[in-house]
Amino acid sequence: MKALMSAIWQYRYFILSSIKVDFRSRFVRSRLGGLWMIIHPLVQAAIFALVLGQLLSGRLPDMADNKLAYAIYLLAGTLAWNLFTEVITRCLTVFIDNGNLLKKLAFPKICLPLIVTGSAIVNNAFLFGAILTVCAVMGYVPGGRVFWIPILTIITLGLALGIGLILGTLNVFIRDIGQIVPIALQLSFWFTPIVYTPDIVPASLRSLIKFNPMYWIVGAYQSAILYGTDLEWGPLLCIFIISLLLLRVSMDLFSRARHEIVDVL
Template sequence: MLGLFRSLWDYRGFVWSSIRNEFVARFARSRLGGLWMIINPLAQVAIYALVLSNVLAAKLPGIDNKYAYALYLMAGILAWSLFSEIMGRCLTLFIDQGNLMKKMRFPRITLPVIVVGSCLLNYALLFGALLFVFALLGQLPSIQMLWVVPLTFIVAALAVGMGLILGVLNVFVRDVGQVVPIVLQAWFWFTPIIYPVNIIPDDFKGVMAFNPMYPIVSAYHNALVYAQMPDLQSLIGALVVAAVLMLLGIFMFRRAAPEMVDVL
């Protein structure tokens, strides 16, 4: 493990330059540039808020704000956007970078670190825009919003762990890359992002305990929407799962790296 950190430190210039170049290249010919990273999720929130708040008359108890449902949506999508982006990019990372892995000698661990760094940059821009929109909608910043910082690390660890495991498997069994997007779509609806927790039937609340994103998204809602301290007890399980999966993902990646180069 110390060798991994030493390699990352030695190649820190390569990591930073790769993150910067990827960000610049993504929006090189776009007039709005990085604003598209903010426009897309906010447009998704607007669509859900319009349909579910007005058409289905969805209500959000416990908060006195006529835009409460939109705030609830934005908080949940903030957490999910980071999780799904890291997962999706790690899933195809080694296949996409196969030529680079075969032609250059460098620490392979830098590849997922670059992905995480790029995703966190996108996430930071989205979070800044979200705070601005929150203020416009009457939800002023509170000290509880600082909980987003440790929550971000939990989300990133969970996504990296699962992403590395599935990314390694996808090199050897390409069906994994076809199944995971379907599972992620179902997982999104299995997580209380666009619907409040209080409408979940009691029979299904026990099943929710097996969803590690459930306590994380709930913590985002508590910190950003309700200005409350997250339920730390429920987050312990998600943190343990994230840590175990990340360690397992790193272990699988280190063991399979030489074979992946041959397969690719």
């Protein structure tokens, strides 16, 4: 563990420069460049808002008279969910995608998931800025609790990176995981109150979806950006502790498997 942390610190400039290269290479031949990473989630949220807006806007607490509330509700949930899924999906294949690089260059393999995580942070920051801009254009200004978003981002990153590194390591040896995870994420999306409000879920299922950690994280984003209410710190603290445990397990798993990864690839 100490060796890995030391390697991360020693290669910190390599990680930072690689994040810049990764960001640029994804949009090198695109006229709109990095705007696409903002356009995609905004368009998705707009589609849901058009399809479900009239149906669900009146069910938002204290927001029944605000026609824009549901759109903001969607954007807040999208901000959390996109960060979570991007880290997991990119960590899932990060070693496989960079197999040739791992064979040719000598550098700590742990740098790769950190690079994709750093890239996801940049993407999420731009999306957050776009959401605030959209809110301003619609005439809505989030309250002071929006400043909790960086803390929520850290909790989301910890959870996603812990899960992603475990899955990414296992996926090198068991490729079925790479097929199962996208399906699991799609199911998780619909078990998370992003496009619907929790009160429309039957009471028998409502207690079940609360075991989904993204239920609480997405709800916290929505509280911070839309409702301006106090966050439920109890569940968030539990998720943070779970995230730390997952990170520890993922680092131990990676430490044991890192020497075999290149051989398998």
